[in-house]
Amino acid sequence: MHRCPLCRATLNGAETCRRCRAELGTAQRAERDGQALADAAMHCLALGDADAAKQLLRRAVVLHAAPETLALRQIVASSLRQFSDAEAGEPRDA
Numbered sequence: 001m002h003r004c005p006l007c008r009a010t011l012n013g014a015e016t017c018r019r020c021r022a023e024l025g026t027a028q029r030a031e032r033d034g035q036a037l038a039d040a041a042m043h044c045l046a047l048g049d050a051d052a053a054k055q056l057l058r059r060a061v062v063l064h065a066a067p068e069t070l071a072l073r074q075i076v077a078s079s080l081r082q083f084s085d086a087e088a089g090e091p092r093d094a
Contacts (some may be wrong), residue, residue: 001028034064038072050080 001024003010009019016023037060044053057073060066 001031031064031066034060034062034066034069037063038066038069041072041076045076050076050083054080 001011004017004020004022004024005027006022007017007020009017011017011024015025015028037056041053041056041060044050044056054073054076057069057076060069061073
């Protein structure tokens with residue numbers, strides 16, 4: 001978190017906003033934990049385990065719905081649907 005979500009002041013790594021004095025430690029931990037889950041999902045994808053990646057991304061979005069995490073979750077869900085359709089013998093969308 002680079003800026004305070006309340007007043008938009010630059011945080012410079014601090015857990016308390018210098019301008020509005022908001023305590024942001026819990027929000028920063030949620031953001032870090034969400035990013036760690038997204039990173040673990042990327043690792044699972046690299047190992048070919050898209051189902052585990054999907055579960056990790058679902059948890060990551062609950063903690064911190066970063067745009068890149070939402071996009072990755074959408075990509076994984078789409079690829080799993082295509083794989084499921086291919087296994088069922090249904091034609092893929094071009």
